[in-house]
Amino acid sequence: MAAANIEVCSLIWIISMAVCEKIPDAYVTCIVSKDCILPCPFKPAGSEVIQWYRDKTLIHGFNNGSDMLDQQDEHYRGRTFLCPEQLALGNASLLLRNSGIEDKGRYRCSVHSALGDQESAIIAKVEAPIQTIYIASSSGFKEVTCSSKDIYPAPQLLWSTAPSAPFGALKPTTRKTANAQGLYAVESMQKRLGKLSDFTYVCTLHSYYGTQTWTASLREREIFCASGKELAIPCLIPMKLQIFTLTWTFTRANKSEVILTFHSVNQEISNRWQNHTRVDPDQVLTGNGSLWLQSLENSGTYTCEFSAFQSHHIVHNHVGFTGVKAATEGGNQSKLWIIAVVIGAMALFITGMFVCSKQRDNRTQLSRTTEDALEIQHMRTDEREKKPQANQQLL
Numbered sequence: 001m002a003a004a005n006i007e008v009c010s011l012i013w014i015i016s017m018a019v020c021e022k023i024p025d026a027y028v029t030c031i032v033s034k035d036c037i038l039p040c041p042f043k044p045a046g047s048e049v050i051q052w053y054r055d056k057t058l059i060h061g062f063n064n065g066s067d068m069l070d071q072q073d074e075h076y077r078g079r080t081f082l083c084p085e086q087l088a089l090g091n092a093s094l095l096l097r098n099s100g101i102e103d104k105g106r107y108r109c110s111v112h113s114a115l116g117d118q119e120s121a122i123i124a125k126v127e128a129p130i131q132t133i134y135i136a137s138s139s140g141f142k143e144v145t146c147s148s149k150d151i152y153p154a155p156q157l158l159w160s161t162a163p164s165a166p167f168g169a170l171k172p173t174t175r176k177t178a179n180a181q182g183l184y185a186v187e188s189m190q191k192r193l194g195k196l197s198d199f200t201y202v203c204t205l206h207s208y209y210g211t212q213t214w215t216a217s218l219r220e221r222e223i224f225c226a227s228g229k230e231l232a233i234p235c236l237i238p239m240k241l242q243i244f245t246l247t248w249t250f251t252r253a254n255k256s257e258v259i260l261t262f263h264s265v266n267q268e269i270s271n272r273w274q275n276h277t278r279v280d281p282d283q284v285l286t287g288n289g290s291l292w293l294q295s296l297e298n299s300g301t302y303t304c305e306f307s308a309f310q311s312h313h314i315v316h317n318h319v320g321f322t323g324v325k326a327a328t329e330g331g332n333q334s335k336l337w338i339i340a341v342v343i344g345a346m347a348l349f350i351t352g353m354f355v356c357s358k359q360r361d362n363r364t365q366l367s368r369t370t371e372d373a374l375e376i377q378h379m380r381t382d383e384r385e386k387k388p389q390a391n392q393q394l395l
């Protein structure tokens with residue numbers, strides 16, 4: 001038994017030795033389109049010959065005080081730099097300009113001097129970090145979409161809700177597509193669960209190497225309210241943030257205006273609607289950005305947004321005032337609406353009266369159509385059920 005174990009172990013050891021050329025001396029993460037430094041420390045002795053390789057291809061050579069680039073690989077042309085002043089200090093680090101996805105891999109730095117050969121192996125990873133996260137509802141909030149782009153490697157996207165949805169209820173469709181540069185765009189769509197305002201939808205993006213986590217959430221709500229009362233438009237976000245900005249905006253007919261902003265750091269409030277709106281700073285700091293609205297009946301969408309580092313939380317409140325009281329800008333619209341309804345009702349009433357009197361005339365003067373006959377039959381049925389006076393009124 002023990003002997004078998006030893007055999008297995010030595011086999012694994014042989015295989016691993018064959019696979020790995022050399023245990024890397026350094027791991028480096030290069031950021032796409034940024035400069036990257038591949039480290040190579042050595043013991044200086046003067047007049048070194050330096051060669052940098054990517055796998056087996058020469059990407060930079062240095063000899064007798066100057067670069068030797070005639071055998072340099074095409075892909076690295078004009079992108080590699082050694083700092084001669086640093087060489088004297090035992091630093092043969094290679095500066096790689098404008099890193100790209102193809103730059104990931106295994107590098108080797110070889111330093112030849114009077115002290116012999118010194119080698120370093122470097123593993124370079126390449127990453128295009130997540131820079132944005134975008135969440136929105138579409139098709140009248142039948143679905144929620146979450147997206148981001150220009151990311152490498154492809155990130156992981158997860159959905160959750162607050163409160164938690166039943167197990168298995170979330171069935172998003174997620175697409176990850178690479179562009180010509182190899183950078184990924186990710187887009188995910190989740191159908192709305194339940195009624196409009198049942199859930200807050202939370203989208204989380206995890207970068208492949210676990211270096212970043214971005215979160216965005218969205219909630220929609222419809223509010224119908226009577227006029228004349230002070231109204232608290234709710235905005236509760238599913239997590240507590242440390243440093244953030246709260247922004248309330250009002251949107252109607254594609255026009256948006258900022259109503260109020262709040263900065264958590266200095267707790268400074270900028271209020272554009274003056275005495276009509278307010279927030280409670282203590283509540284806001286706990287993730288409750290509810291907006292108090294007073295003596296202002298602007299129907300429209302009130303959007304609350306908490307923005308923080310790698311975190312965005314949006315609540316859309318579609319507010320409609322149903323009261324008769326007008327006088328404010330918002331009130332004008334509902335006043336017009338009421339007038340329209342009244343005119344419409346009157347028109348209907350007049351048309352109805354006209355049709356009725358016409359029908360009465362027809363019944364007395366003309367021969368009965370089938371429809372009339374049916375109607376009369378109905379009336380006869382009614383006669384049996386109702387009192388005679390009522391019937392007279394009906395006829």
Ligand SMILES: *[C@@H]1O[C@H](CO)[C@@H](O)[C@H](O)[C@H]1NC(C)=O
Pocket residue numbers: 064065
């Ligand atoms: C090194 O370069 C100098 C000029 O920079 C040249 O005079 C000398 O011959 C070169 N030596 C070798 C060994 O190439």
Ligand SMILES: *[C@@H]1O[C@H](CO)[C@@H](O)[C@H](O)[C@H]1NC(C)=O
Pocket residue numbers: 037082083086091092093094095
């Ligand atoms: C080595 O040189 C590079 C520039 O080529 C520099 O950025 C880096 O800090 C140096 N490393 C050390 C340990 O001094």
Ligand SMILES: *[C@@H]1O[C@H](CO)[C@@H](O)[C@H](O)[C@H]1NC(C)=O
Pocket residue numbers: 253254
């Ligand atoms: C708002 O914009 C959308 C497209 O951007 C357009 O289809 C719609 O007609 C606009 N509505 C109004 C009221 O301007």
Ligand SMILES: *[C@@H]1O[C@H](CO)[C@@H](O)[C@H](O)[C@H]1NC(C)=O
Pocket residue numbers: 232236279280283288289290291
């Ligand atoms: C949120 O804050 C408002 C006042 O700003 C308050 O009326 C409401 O009760 C708060 N909600 C919660 C859940 O704390």
